[in-house]
Structures are given as structure tokens and as C-alpha cells.
Amino acid sequence: xxxxxxxxRIRAVLLKEVIQMRRDRLTFAMIIGIPILQLVLFGYAxxxxxxxxxxxxxxxxxxxxxxxIVAGMQTSGYFLIERxxxxxxxxxxxxxxxxxxxxxxxxxxxxxxxxxxxPEIIVEADASDPTxxxxxxxxxxxxxxxxxxxxxxxxxxxxxxxxxRPEIIVHRHYNPERITAYNIVPGLIGTILTMTATLMTALxxxxxxxxxxxxxxxxxxxxxxxxxxxKIVPYIGLGFLQVGVxxxxxxxxxxxxxxxSLTLLLSAVLLFIAANVTLGYTFSTLARSQLQAMQMTFFFxxxxxLLSGFMFxxxxxxxxxxxxxxxxPLTHFLRAVRxxxxxxxxxxQTLPHLWPVTLFLxxxxxxxxxxxxxxxx
Amino acid sequence: xxxxxxxxxxxxxxxxxxxxxxxxxxVDMTVxxxxxxxxxxxxxxxKTTTIRMICGLLxxxxxxxxxxxxxxxxxxxxxxxxxxxxxxxxxxxxxLTIRENxxxxxxxxxxxxxxxxxxxxxxxxxxxxxxxxxxxxxSGGWKQRLAxxxxxxxxxxxxxxxxxxxxVDPKARREFWDEIHHLxxxxxxxxxxxxxxxxxxxxxxxxxxxxxxxxxxxxxxEIIESSGLGTFVVAGQGAAAAARALNGMPGVExxxxxxxxxxxxxxxxxxxxxxxxxxxxxxPIHVAPGETTLEDVFIRxxxxxxxxxxxx
Numbered sequence: 001x002x003x004x005x006x007x008x009r010i011r012a013v014l015l016k017e018v019i020q021m022r023r024d025r026l027t028f029a030m031i032i033g034i035p036i037l038q039l040v041l042f043g044y045a046x047x048x049x050x051x052x053x054x055x056x057x058x059x060x061x062x063x064x065x066x067x068x069i070v071a072g073m074q075t076s077g078y079f080l081i082e083r084x085x086x087x088x089x090x091x092x093x094x095x096x097x098x099x100x101x102x103x104x105x106x107x108x109x110x111x112x113x114x115x116x117x118x119p120e121i122i123v124e125a126d127a128s129d130p131t132x133x134x135x136x137x138x139x140x141x142x143x144x145x146x147x148x149x150x151x152x153x154x155x156x157x158x159x160x161x162x163x164x165r166p167e168i169i170v171h172r173h174y175n176p177e178r179i180t181a182y183n184i185v186p187g188l189i190g191t192i193l194t195m196t197a198t199l200m201t202a203l204x205x206x207x208x209x210x211x212x213x214x215x216x217x218x219x220x221x222x223x224x225x226x227x228x229x230x231k232i233v234p235y236i237g238l239g240f241l242q243v244g245v246x247x248x249x250x251x252x253x254x255x256x257x258x259x260x261s262l263t264l265l266l267s268a269v270l271l272f273i274a275a276n277v278t279l280g281y282t283f284s285t286l287a288r289s290q291l292q293a294m295q296m297t298f299f300f301x302x303x304x305x306l307l308s309g310f311m312f313x314x315x316x317x318x319x320x321x322x323x324x325x326x327x328x329p330l331t332h333f334l335r336a337v338r339x340x341x342x343x344x345x346x347x348x349q350t351l352p353h354l355w356p357v358t359l360f361l362x363x364x365x366x367x368x369x370x371x372x373x374x375x376x377x
Numbered sequence: 378x379x380x381x382x383x384x385x386x387x388x389x390x391x392x393x394x395x396x397x398x399x400x401x402x403x404v405d406m407t408v409x410x411x412x413x414x415x416x417x418x419x420x421x422x423x424k425t426t427t428i429r430m431i432c433g434l435l436x437x438x439x440x441x442x443x444x445x446x447x448x449x450x451x452x453x454x455x456x457x458x459x460x461x462x463x464x465x466x467x468x469x470x471x472x473l474t475i476r477e478n479x480x481x482x483x484x485x486x487x488x489x490x491x492x493x494x495x496x497x498x499x500x501x502x503x504x505x506x507x508x509x510x511x512x513x514x515x516s517g518g519w520k521q522r523l524a525x526x527x528x529x530x531x532x533x534x535x536x537x538x539x540x541x542x543x544x545v546d547p548k549a550r551r552e553f554w555d556e557i558h559h560l561x562x563x564x565x566x567x568x569x570x571x572x573x574x575x576x577x578x579x580x581x582x583x584x585x586x587x588x589x590x591x592x593x594x595x596x597x598x599e600i601i602e603s604s605g606l607g608t609f610v611v612a613g614q615g616a617a618a619a620a621r622a623l624n625g626m627p628g629v630e631x632x633x634x635x636x637x638x639x640x641x642x643x644x645x646x647x648x649x650x651x652x653x654x655x656x657x658x659x660x661p662i663h664v665a666p667g668e669t670t671l672e673d674v675f676i677r678x679x680x681x682x683x684x685x686x687x688x689x
Contacts, residue, residue, distance in 0.1 A: 012484030016473065023472050110627035216468035218434055220485045221457040374453075376434050 010224055013230025017204070021234060027200075031238055035192050035246045042184040043254050053136055055079040056090035063110030069121065069147040073103070076143055078136035091124075100126050101136070112149070185250040186311040186337035189243055190272070190330045194304050195297075197239045197273050201280030202293035204231045210290055215376060224372040228365075232277045239273035240266075259344030263280035265337065271354060272333040275361040282368040305331045332356045383410045385566040386431060388442025388449065390456050393435060394428050399428045401442070402589040408568055410534075415580030416570040419679055422544050422588040424570040425465060428537050431568070432460050445534055458486070461528035465539040467520045472511025475504055475523060478512050479530065486531035498526050518549035525553070526567040529560065536560070542576065572673045582600050585675060587682035597671050606630075606673040607646045609653045610667035611639040615660030622659070626652040631676055642673045 021028065057070055073079040079101065085093070093099035104122040105154055112119040121144060208214040217227070243266075250256040258265075280297065287293035305311055308327040314325060325331045338354035339345035382452060386408040393401040401423040408414050416424050429435040431444050433453025441448070447455045469478045477493045488494045495502045499508045502522055521541060529536065542550045554576065561567055569580065575582050578597050585593040585600070592599050611619055620632050620639045628648030633640050643649035
């Protein structure tokens with residue numbers, strides 16, 4: 001009987017929240033719109049691995065090896081080769097920004113190579129945007145080595161660097177084509193959930209206080225845990241809706257692979273949403289107004305974005321920043337999701353990333369229940 | 378205490394402070410089953426705070442007591458299940474329909490027959506055709522009726538109403554009070570705060586609070602009688618001028634216009650009579666002894682309390 005009435009009370013709050021959520025069209029549109037917008041922006045517009053960078057080639061020694069190198073650059077996809085530049089023209093193009101690279105094959109390149117001396121290829125890059133050129137430059141030595149290896153097989157094999165297969169491979173794990181969308185989709189799931197799930201529940205209690213409905217709610221026989229569960233569960237559902245939107249769009253637009261188990265992924269998602277909505281609810285018990293709740297959310301959101309490894313590589317951060325990052329659920333969630341989606345990690349490989357999120361959830365949930373004011377004091 | 382004449386509210390020495398300010402100071406109150414008790418007092422006098430302490434919404438800083446036999450501090454949950462509390466401000470959900478609000482409340486009290494309870498309530502309100510309308514679109518009078526319906530749906534034993542008729546038209550107010558009396562006949566106990574004198578007169582008993590302290594209690598007649606106030610009604614062409622002259626004369630404590638008439642009130646009969654007759658000789662007015670109203674008493678109580686408060 002007692003359990004029955006508790007269930008009835010939770011149901012009351014839960015259904016009320018769902019109705020209010022449905023009726024708040026603008027917020028609902030935002031909940032669905034944000035993931036799609038972010039996905040399209042990050043997937044299409046923002047590309048940290050640009051291809052087809054205009055490249056001028058100054059060929060002072062048009063030997064077979066040099067031609068082979070240029071062909072290798074072209075097929076790598078990073079370089080859009082424009083031939084026939086004079087040295088002066090090429091340099092002007094670089095200054096004007098019409099060329100991103102100038103590759104010069106100096107006179108005597110071929111003869112140096114044949115004689116076994118170190119031949120030089122000069123690459124000049126427009127490094128004003130280092131991230132734009134970084135990957136292309138990183139790919140160059142490999143391209144050159146392989147081109148040399150390829151063209152020195154057979155009659156000139158004495159001068160060759162060794163037995164290397166004669167095709168150009170940019171060898172990178174898990175995202176061989178370095179498609180930004182692959183990396184961004186798991187990150188987007190995490191950041192979007194961090195933002196919306198936390199914000200929505202952060203507003204949950206403060207809205208009741210601001211509208212004056214809290215007094216009525218408190219005057220009725222509701223326990224704090226019943227209010228919390230009733231308020232949190234609908235937003236977990238909403239979070240899953242968002243994840244569904246992102247996953248479907250990611251598959252349709254970018255053919256992002258799903259290497260691991262979907263069930264495992266969704267379990268991690270459930271845990272992560274629960275952690276975030278509970279955090280939002282905790283903010284809600286601390287804040288006096290919706291504005292304060294919103295400010296708290298952003299205060300949490302910023303380090304989540306910057307220190308979790310979503311924006312910047314986690315290993316590149318100083319120790320203190322890593323320590324902060326370790327506390328954030330997003331950090332661990334990103335590792336779990338990238339692992340499951342891109343590497344096909346199984347449960348055992350994913351667990352190390354899930355228990356910190358669980359711990360976070362338990363601690364925050366306890367704080368929320370302790371902080372909840374049963375009276376209007 | 379379970380026999381007839383059982384005490385529903387029994388609190389002693391209730392005290393509540395907000396920072397330095399004492400909002401409620403040593404308030405005692407007993408309310409018997411089936412009584413309708415009016416709770417009066419100026420704005421900010423501590424009515425709402427007292428009501429909130431009785432139903433467990435605020436924790437008293439001092440004092441103790443029971444509500445429906447449960448301790449108001451330790452057994453707030455048990456009290457909440459049997460109390461219907463109607464807040465001063467409309468506190469149902471404006472973005473929910475009338476029916477959804479009632480269903481929400483019915484589920485909160487785990488009513489066994491949800492659909493039936495809600496249907497009965499909607500029909501009792503006469504809102505069947507508008508049950509799918511958002512509560513926020515209702516007029517003040519309808520909001521108040523909805524709020525009352527919502528807080529009696531779980532058949533509480535005690536109703537706490539905090540200025541339930543503020544901003545409601547006279548007809549709706551009268552219907553509201555008919556409903557309250559109807560409920561009290563069935564044994565429901567009601568504590569209602571109000572500013573309206575006609576409403577105070579419809580209560581079985583009245584408690585008057587000012588600056589956190591109860592300054593008068595009893596039936597309307599008892600309060601008027603014990604105030605010791607006498608009243609003269611001044612009428613005629615010169616009434617307005619006479620009123621100005623009377624202000625500040627010995628024995629004259631209140632001068633108030635009621636339509637064409639002026640009510641002159643004072644607690645010292647002989648000096649009041651002397652002043653009134655003196656003025657009557659100078660102006661074209663008729664003077665007749667009048668009946669002191671509850672309002673006269675309350676205004677007197679209010680200014681007395683103010684003097685005390687300022688003198689502290």
C-alpha cells in the first residue's frame with residue numbers, strides 16, 4: 001500500500017513534467033534542433049583535417065622520382081597540385097594565400113639520389129593556420145619515402161631505402177581517412193547531453209519556486225526522493241531522444257561506423273544522462289532562481305567542453321588540468337563512447353570508463369537529496 | 378481527544394524569525410473540529426507564516442503543538458496527507474489543463490479511484506465543458522474555485538485557506554463561502570485568513586493578529602463588546618466639515634466616511650459624546666448613536682499594535 005502510493009506520487013510528478021515538456025514547444029524544438037545543428041556544423045562546416053590544399057610545384061629537375069613524388073602527393077588527397085610555376089610565381093602565390101604549399105625539387109635531385117647522397121626537397125607551407133597544414137605536412141615524409149622506394153626498385157634498387165610497398169598510405173588507426181565527423185559524433189553526444197540534460201533539470205525546481213507552485217508541491221505529501229525521481233526520469237527519456245537523433249543523423253549523413261555493441265553504448269548513455277540530470281537537479285536545489293541555475297550550468301559546461309578531451313587532446317593538458325578533467329563525467333564518457341563506436345570495445349574494456357561516472361552520480365545524487373529543502377525556510 | 382469537540386489545531390507559543398525580524402511571536406491557537414475560524418490582521422502581520430507552520434511548510438523557531446493529533450514539527454508528513462492547503466497565490470500549474478491539474482493532485486494523494494474523483498470534481502465545479510482548457514487562461518474567480526476543488530479532492534480533515542477570495546467578485550465570494558459552510562457542516566475544520574469584514578462575520582470565531590502577536594479572539598460580537606468602543610453616526614449637509622472638525626478632538630479616535638454618513642468612534646464614552654455634541658452645535662448635522670462594527674474594532678486594534686510596535 002505504501003509502495004503503491006509512493007509509485008502513484010512519482011507518477012504524478014513524472015506525468016506532469018512530461019505534459020509541461022510537451023507543451024513547451026520552443027524548448028522541445030531546441031532539444032531536437034541543437035543536436036542536428038551541431039552535428040551538421042561539426043560534420044560539414046568544421047573540418048580540422050582539410051584536404052585539397054593548393055600546392056605549387058617548382059620542378060627544377062623533372063626526373064622520374066620527382067614526378068613520382070608529385071603524383072604521390074596528388075593521390076594522398078591533401079595536395080591539389082598546380083604545375084608549371086616559376087619560383088617567383090610560386091612564392092607570390094604563397095604570399096597572396098592562393099597557394100598553401102610550394103614544393104621545390106632542386107636541380108640535381110635525381111643525380112644526388114642516384115649517387116646515394118641525401119637529396120633535398122624543399123616544402124614551404126603557409127603556416128598562418130597551423131592546424132590547417134599540420135596533417136598535410138605530417139603526411140609528406142611518408143609520401144616522399146614511398147615514392148623514392150617505388151621508383152628505385154628494379155635497376156636502381158641499390159640506392160633504395162629498402163623493401164617498402166610501393167603505394168602511399170597515410171597510416172592512422174581507427175579513423176584511417178581522418179574524417180572529422182567520426183571523432184566529433186561521440187564527442188557531440190557527450191557535450192550535447194552535458195548541456196541540455198543539465199540545464200533542463202537545473203531549471204526544474206527553480207521554475208517551481210519562481211512560479212509559486214513549489215509551495216503547493218511542498219504542502220502535499222511528497223518525499224524529496226519522489227520529487228527527484230519524478231522530475232529526473234522524463235529528462236532521461238529526452239536525453240535518449242537526443243542520442244537517437246544524433247546516432248541516426250550520424251549514420252545517414254556521415255556513415256559513422258558502429259563497431260561495438262549498441263546495447264553497451266546505450267547503457268553508457270543511460271548512466272551518463274543520469275549523472276547529468278542529477279547534477280542539474282542538484283544545481284536546482286542550490287539555486288534561488290532560474291537565472292542562477294543557468295549560470296551554474298554554464299560554469300560546469302565550460303570545463304566539460306575544454307578539459308574533457310572533446311576540444312583539445314587530453315594528454316596534451318598540464319597535470320592540474322587533467323586532474324580537473326578526471327572529475328568530469330564527460331571525460332570518461334567520451335573515452336567509453338569513442339571506444340565502443342570506433343574501436344568496438346566490449347564491456348570489460350568499457351568498464352574502467354564507466355565506474356567514475358557511477359561514482360559521480362552517487363555523490364551528486366546524495367548531495368541533491370541532502371540539499372533538498374522540505375520546507376519553505 | 379477523539380470524542381466530539383476534538384481539537385484539530387492546538388499550538389502554543391509558536392514563534393518564527395526571519396533574520397532579525399520576528400514574524401510570529403508566541404502565538405497560541407486552538408481550533409475545534411467543524412469550526413470555521415477567521416484569521417485576520419494587516420498585511421505582513423504573520424498570518425501566512427502561522428498557517429505555514431501549522432501545516433509543516435515552515436519550521437517554527439519556538440513553540441510546539443499538534444495538528445490533527447500529529448506533532449507539527451516531527452510529523453509534518455502525516456499532517457500533509459490530511460490537510461488541504463490553499464495558497465494565497467494560485468499555485469497549480471498554469472500550463473496544465475484543469476483536468477491535468479486535478480489528475481496530478483489525485484495521483485499525489487494516491488486516490489484509489491482517480492478517474493471518478495476527477496470526473497466528480499470537474500462536474501462539481503461545473504467545468505466539464507472546459508476541462509481541457511489551460512488553467513492559466515481561467516479568470517481569478519475560476520482559478521480560486523479550481524484551487525479549492527483541488528485541495529478538497531482528497532477529503533482532508535482540515536482546510537487551511539490563505540486569503541482565498543482576494544481579487545474575487547462578490548458573487549463568487551458568496552458562493553465560495555456557502556461552499557465553506559457546507560463543508561464545515563460535514564465536519565471539516567476550516568482556518569481561513571482574510572481582509573474582508575463580511576467574511577470575518579461569516580466565521581464562527583475570529584482571531585486577530587498584528588505584528589506577529591494575537592491581539593483579539595472570539596466571536597464577532599464578543600470582540601466588538603470587549604473592545605469597549607462607542608460609535609456615533611453623523612449625517613446631514615455639514616457632515617464633511619464636521620468630520621474635519623472632529624478629527625483630533627478629545628475622545629475621538631476614528632472618523633470614517635460611509636457613503637453620506639460619518640462614523641465617529643472612541644473608547645471613552647463620555648468624552649466622545651461631549652465632543653460630538655459640541656460639533657453638532659456648530660454644523661448642520663444630525664447625530665445618532667450607532668453600532669460599532671468589526672472593522673472599527675480592527676482599525677483600533679491595528680493602530681494600538683502600531684503604537685506598541687513603535688514603542689518597543
